[in-house]
Amino acid sequence: MSETEQTVRLPDMTHLVVSSSPHIHDKDDVRAIMLKVICALAPACLASIYIFGIRALMVLLVCAASCVAFEALFTRMQGRPLRVNDCSGLLTGILLGMNLPVTAPLWLCVVGSLAAIGLGKMAYGGLGYNPFNPALVGRVALLIAFPSAMTTWALPACNPLKWLGADAATGATPLALLESSEAEAAAMPSFSALFWGGTGGSLGETCAAALLVGGIALVFLNVIRWQIPVCLLGTVALCTGIGHLVHPEQVASPLLHLFSGGLFLGAFFMATDMVTTPLSRKGAVVFGIGCGLFTSAIRMWGNYPEGMSFSILIMNSLTPLIDRFTARRPFGVRDARKEVKA
Amino acid sequence: MFSFGKFYGGVHPDDGKIASGSAIEDAPLVERYVIPLRQHIGAPASPVVAKGDKVLRGQLLAQAGGFVSAPVHSPTSGKIVDITTCLGPMGNQLPAVVLESDGEDQAAEPMPPMDWHNASPADLKKRVGDAGLVGMGGASFPTIVKLSPPADKPIDTLIMNGVECEPCLTADHRLMLEHPDRVLTGAEIVAKILGVKRIVIGIERNKPDAIALLNKLIKAGDYKGIEIHDLPMRYPQGAEKQLIFAITGRQVPSGGLPMDVGCVVQNVGSAATIAEAVGAGKPFYERITTVVGTPLVRSGNWRTRVGMSYKDAITLAGGVKEDPAKVISGGPMMGFSVYSLDIPIMKNTSGILLLSASELSQYSSGACIRCGRCNDGCPMSLTPGLMSVQIENEHYDMAEKWHVMDCIECGCCAYSCPAHRPLVQHMRRAKSVIAASRRAAENKK
Numbered sequence: 001m002s003e004t005e006q007t008v009r010l011p012d013m014t015h016l017v018v019s020s021s022p023h024i025h026d027k028d029d030v031r032a033i034m035l036k037v038i039c040a041l042a043p044a045c046l047a048s049i050y051i052f053g054i055r056a057l058m059v060l061l062v063c064a065a066s067c068v069a070f071e072a073l074f075t076r077m078q079g080r081p082l083r084v085n086d087c088s089g090l091l092t093g094i095l096l097g098m099n100l101p102v103t104a105p106l107w108l109c110v111v112g113s114l115a116a117i118g119l120g121k122m123a124y125g126g127l128g129y130n131p132f133n134p135a136l137v138g139r140v141a142l143l144i145a146f147p148s149a150m151t152t153w154a155l156p157a158c159n160p161l162k163w164l165g166a167d168a169a170t171g172a173t174p175l176a177l178l179e180s181s182e183a184e185a186a187a188m189p190s191f192s193a194l195f196w197g198g199t200g201g202s203l204g205e206t207c208a209a210a211l212l213v214g215g216i217a218l219v220f221l222n223v224i225r226w227q228i229p230v231c232l233l234g235t236v237a238l239c240t241g242i243g244h245l246v247h248p249e250q251v252a253s254p255l256l257h258l259f260s261g262g263l264f265l266g267a268f269f270m271a272t273d274m275v276t277t278p279l280s281r282k283g284a285v286v287f288g289i290g291c292g293l294f295t296s297a298i299r300m301w302g303n304y305p306e307g308m309s310f311s312i313l314i315m316n317s318l319t320p321l322i323d324r325f326t327a328r329r330p331f332g333v334r335d336a337r338k339e340v341k342a
Numbered sequence: 343m344f345s346f347g348k349f350y351g352g353v354h355p356d357d358g359k360i361a362s363g364s365a366i367e368d369a370p371l372v373e374r375y376v377i378p379l380r381q382h383i384g385a386p387a388s389p390v391v392a393k394g395d396k397v398l399r400g401q402l403l404a405q406a407g408g409f410v411s412a413p414v415h416s417p418t419s420g421k422i423v424d425i426t427t428c429l430g431p432m433g434n435q436l437p438a439v440v441l442e443s444d445g446e447d448q449a450a451e452p453m454p455p456m457d458w459h460n461a462s463p464a465d466l467k468k469r470v471g472d473a474g475l476v477g478m479g480g481a482s483f484p485t486i487v488k489l490s491p492p493a494d495k496p497i498d499t500l501i502m503n504g505v506e507c508e509p510c511l512t513a514d515h516r517l518m519l520e521h522p523d524r525v526l527t528g529a530e531i532v533a534k535i536l537g538v539k540r541i542v543i544g545i546e547r548n549k550p551d552a553i554a555l556l557n558k559l560i561k562a563g564d565y566k567g568i569e570i571h572d573l574p575m576r577y578p579q580g581a582e583k584q585l586i587f588a589i590t591g592r593q594v595p596s597g598g599l600p601m602d603v604g605c606v607v608q609n610v611g612s613a614a615t616i617a618e619a620v621g622a623g624k625p626f627y628e629r630i631t632t633v634v635g636t637p638l639v640r641s642g643n644w645r646t647r648v649g650m651s652y653k654d655a656i657t658l659a660g661g662v663k664e665d666p667a668k669v670i671s672g673g674p675m676m677g678f679s680v681y682s683l684d685i686p687i688m689k690n691t692s693g694i695l696l697l698s699a700s701e702l703s704q705y706s707s708g709a710c711i712r713c714g715r716c717n718d719g720c721p722m723s724l725t726p727g728l729m730s731v732q733i734e735n736e737h738y739d740m741a742e743k744w745h746v747m748d749c750i751e752c753g754c755c756a757y758s759c760p761a762h763r764p765l766v767q768h769m770r771r772a773k774s775v776i777a778a779s780r781r782a783a784e785n786k787k
Contacts, residue, residue: 008661010653011637011683017667017702018681020767022753023674023695024355024509025703029760030711083708128709128761225714274713279727281714323728330745331350331722332583332596 030127033274034087036223040214041094041269047207051156052102056203060097062106066113067093074122088127092116095135098204098265099309100142103154108146115141132316133273136309143309153201195259204265208258215268224272227284228291232267233258235292243300251300263295266308276316283319283326290315290322349584351721352576353754355675357548358510361634364642366516369658371443375417375649376428377403378436381688382476382484384410386437395422398450400625403439406471412484412689413474415625416441417647419448431671431678431685438686441649453623458527463535466620470535473619474626474689478611479503479580480672482690485616488606489535495601500533501589502543504552504610505573505580508673511693513630514610516643518545518552521614526556526565528613531620536606541568542589543610548575577675578752582607584721596748611692631687633659635696637666646687653683655694666696675753705762716755716765722748726755730768738779741772749773 049056071089075082084090096116100109116138124130143150195208204211218224237258243251257263271277271291278287291311298307380386387404391397397416404414420443428438453473458466467489475485491497502525506514518525525543533541545553553572560568571589573579583594585607592603600607611629618624627648634641639660646655652669656662670677671685672693687694716726725744732740746769755765 008657009663010656011662011669011696012665013669013681013683015665015667016669016679016681017704018679019668020764020770021674021676021678021751022757022766023668023670023677023679023697023702024757025705025762026353026355026758026760028758029705029762030708033711033713033760081706086708126709128711274711277712279712279714279717279725281718327725327744328717328723330596330724330748331587332593332598332748333745334595 030086030088033223034091036221037218037269038087038091038094040218040221040223041091041098043210043213044098044204044207044265045094047210048098048102048203051206052154052203056102058106059100059102059104059109059203060094062109063097063100063113064090064093066110067096067117070113070117071122071126074118075126078122078126080126083127086127089117089121092121092134092138095204095269096138098269099135099139099202099262101150101153101202103152104149108142108149111145112138112142114138128275130275131319132313133270133276136270136313140309140313156206201260202262204269205260205262208264211264211268215264218268218272224268225281225284227281228272228277228288229267231285231288232271232292232295233263235289236263236296239293239296240300243296257296257299262306262308266291266295266312270308271312271315276319278319278322278326280323280326280328282328283322286322286326287315287319290318348574349576349579349587349721350723351719351754352578352584353719353757354575355509355577355757357575358634358674359512359515359548360510360636361632361641361643362512362515362549364512364516366520366630366643366645367658369644369646369650369655371418371445371447372650372654373443374651375420375441375443375647376438376651376684376686377414377417377441377649378428378430378438378686378688379404379414380436381414381648381690382412382482384408384412384484384487387411387414389425389439391422391425391439393422393425396420396444397422397441398448400452400627401450402625406484410484410487412476412486413472413625414439414648415474415627416450417627417649418443419446420444429682429685431680431688431691433678433681453619453625455623456620458531458534458620461620463537466531467535469620470616473615473624475612475615475619476626476689477609478615478629478690478692479609480676480690480692482688485608485612488608489532491536491601491606496604497536497538497601497606498604499540499542499590499606500529500536500538501585501605501607502529502541502610502613503580503582503585503607504543504545504549505585506549507546507575507577507580508675508677508692509577510634510695511632511673512634513632513643513692515549515552516632517611517614517630518549519555522552522555522559524614524617525610526559526568526613527621528610528615528617529568529608530565531616532606532608532613538606539567542571543568544571544573544580544585544589546575546579547572577754578721578750581721581750581752583750596745626689629687629689629691631655631691632693632695634693635666635698636701637662637664637696637698639663646691648687648689650687651683652680652685652687652694655687656683656696662696664698667699667702668697670695670697675757676751707763708761710763711761713760715758715760719754719758721752721754722750724749726765726769727759727763729772730763730765733768733772738772738775742776746772747776 120134120137240257241254294311295307385407424440471486
C-alpha cells in the first residue's frame with residue numbers, strides 16, 4: 001500500500017483554472033460562423049467571376065481588403081481590442097462586393113467599404129451593436145451618392161478571362177427592363193438565364209442557383225434560420241403573384257421576381273444577418289414577411305426597380321420592436337391574456 | 343411505453359461517460375475524515391460530540407438544527423480530534439467535525455430495521471429524517487421537507503430521477519445496474535410515505551442496460567405499478583421542472599415547486615439510501631461518487647464515505663497522468679470548479695471531474711451577435727442574450743420583467759454562445775441582486 005501511495009501523482013494545484021459553470025463549450029464561435037457564411041457565398045462568388053470575368057474578383061478583393069483595413073483602423077482609433085480575426089469585416093466586404101456592378105470603379109469599392117464599416121458598423125461600436133446590415137448601408141450610400149455608376153450594368157461575358165472595363169457592353173437588369181418601355185421589355189431574358197445567371201446585374205444578383213446552394217447549406221449548418229428566407233420569398237411570390245393576376249401587363253410573373261434583382265442574395269445572405277434580425281424564430285417569421293411586403297411594394301409601385309436593400313434596412317430598424325412583441329412566454333409562466341379571461 | 347419526452351430547448355454536449363462500465367468499488371478507509379455539518383440547504387446541524395470523544399460508524403455526530411436541516415452521522419469509528427470549519431466545494435467555509443479513523447471501522451448499534459409494508463407512513467418519514475437524508479442530485483434539500491407537502495397540495499405522482507443528464511457522471515447509472523432492488527424498494531417506500539399510487543422512473547436512453555434491468559424486475563412482478571419512462575438524450579433532461587414536464591406534461595408554475603402540480607421528484611440515489619435506512623437501519627454516511635476525467639489514471643465509481651477528501655478520492659483513481667487544468671465538484675455543466683483538494687466529499691457529491699488542458703478552452707467574451715442560440719437552448723424559454731445585455735447595463739428591473747428569476751442556471755445558453763458570453767454568471771448576478779432587493783423590501787414592511 002505504502003509503495004503504491006508513493007508512486008501516485010497528485011494534481012499540481014498551482015495552475016488550476018477556477019471559473020463559473022458551464023465548464024465545457026460548444027465548438028462553434030463567432031469566427032466559425034462567419035467562415036461558414038463566407039464558404040456558403042463561395043459558389044456565388046465563383047459564378048460571378050465566371051459570368052463577369054476576372055474583374056469581378058478584383059471588385060470582391062478590393063471590397064474585402066478595404067473593409068478589413070477600415071475595421072482595423074477604426075478599432076485602433078477607438079482604442080478597443082482588435083477583433084478583425086472574427087472575419088465579420090471580411091464577410092461584410094464580400095457581401096458589399098456582391099452588391100456592386102462589375103464595372104464599379106475600384107475607388108467606389110473603397111468608398112463603399114468606408115460607408116459600410118464606418119457608418120454601418122464601427123460608429124455604433126462594432127460587431128453586435130450595429131442596428132443596420134453594414135454591407136447594405138454601404139450599398140445604399142453608394143446608390144444615393146453615385147447613382148449612375150451604381151446602375152451601369154455590364155452584360156455578362158461568360159468568360160472568366162475577360163476584363164470588363166468601362167468600355168464593356170452594358171444593358172439594363174431584368175427588373176429595370178420591366179420599368180422601362182414595352183419595346184425594351186421584349187428583350188426579357190428567359191427563366192433559365194435568370195436561374196443560371198446569364199443576365200445583367202450586380203455580382204451577386206445573377207446566378208440564383210449558386211445562391212440557393214449556399215443558402216440551403218447555411219440552413220443545414222444551423223447558421224441561418226429557415227424562417228427568414230422562406231417567409232421572405234413566399235411573401236414576394238404571393239404579392240407579385242396577386243399583382244400579376246390583376247395587372248399582368250404591369251407586374252411581371254412571380255417567377256421572374258423571385259429569380260431576379262438579388263432577391264436570393266438578400267433572402268439568404270443579407271436578411272439573415274444575425275446581428276440585425278430578431279432573436280426568436282417567431283420574430284424571424286415576422287421579419288421575413290415584412291421584408292417580402294416592402295420588397296414587393298417597392299418593386300410594384302416604387303421608383304426603384306429593385307427593393308431588397310431598402311426593405312431589409314427598414315425591417316432592421318423594426319427589429320427591436322419585433323423582439324419585444326414576439327417575446328416568448330417562459331416555461332411555467334401563465335399567459336397573461338388567458339388569465340384575465342379566466 | 344408512451345412518454346412525452348419533450349421539453350423546450352436543451353443542448354447535446356458530448357456525454358463523456360467513460361466510467362459507465364466501471365463497477366462500483368468500495369473506497370478503503372483513510373486516516374482522516376472532515377465531516378461538514380451543513381451538507382444541506384437550511385440550518386447547520388448542531389454537534390452532539392466533543393473533541394476527544396470516541397465514536398463508532400453510523401453514530402450520530404450532529405443533530406438537525408431545525409425542520410429544514412438534517413443530522414450528520416460518523417462515516418467510520420475513531421476519535422474526534424477537532425470541531426472547526428472546512429472549505430466547501432463552493433469556496434465557502436462550513437462548520438465541520440474532524441475524525442481520525444482508528445482503522446477498525448466498528449459499527450454502532452444500528453437503528454432498528456423496519457418492515458416498510460407494515461410500518462406507518464409517519465414512522466417511515468421519521469426514519470428518513472433520522473437517517474439524515476438529503477437530495478443526492480445536487481441541491482441537497484432535506485428529503486423530509488420534500489416528503490411533507492402541506493395538506494392543500496395533494497400529490498399524485500412520484501417521479502424518480504434516474505436521468506443523470508450531466509455529462510461524465512455515472513454514479514446513478516451504476517447504482518441502478520448494481521442495486522436495482524434498493525432503488526425500486528426505496529421508490530415504493532417514498533410512495534407509501536406520500537400516499538401516492540403512481541411511481542415513474544425517468545431514465546435517459548443512453549442507459550439502455552439500466553432501463554432493461556429495471557423493466558425486467560418490474561415485469562417479474564415484485565414491484566407492481568412502477569413505470570419506467572425512457573427519455574431522449576438531451577441536457578437538462580434531469581432538471582426537476584423539465585423532467586416533470588417530460589413525464590406528465592405539467593408545467594411547474596413560475597416561482598412554484600413540483601408539489602404545486604402534484605409531483606414529488608426524488609433522485610434514485612436517495613431512494614436507494616432510503617431503502618437501506620428503513621430496511622437495515624443504516625444512516626446516510628456513504629454514497630456513490632464518480633471520479634472521472636482524462637487526466638486520471640483510472641476513472642471509476644466508488645462507494646465513498648462522507649468526509650473523505652478530494653485528494654484521497656483522486657488517489658483512489660490512481661492519481662493523474664497529466665496535470666489537470668480544472669477540478670470540478672459535480673458535472674461539467676453545473677458543477678463548481680475548486681481550487682483545493684482538501685474539500686470533503688459530501689452527501690451531494692455525485693462526482694469529481696478533472697479536465698485536461700486540451701479539454702478546457704479559455705475565451706475572452708465578445709459582444710452579443712444576436713444569433714439566438716441561447717434562445718433555442720434555454721429550457722425555460724427565456725431570452726438570455728437580451729437579458730445579459732440588460733444586466734451588463736445594470737437594468738435589473740428589466741431583466742426581472744423578462745423573468746430572469748425563472749433561470750435554472752443549467753448553462754445551456756453559455757454552452758452554445760458563439761461569442762462566449764458568461765451568460766450564466768450574468769443571470770446569477772441579477773438573481774442575487776433582485777433577491778437581495780426583495781429581502782430589503784420585505785424587511786421594510
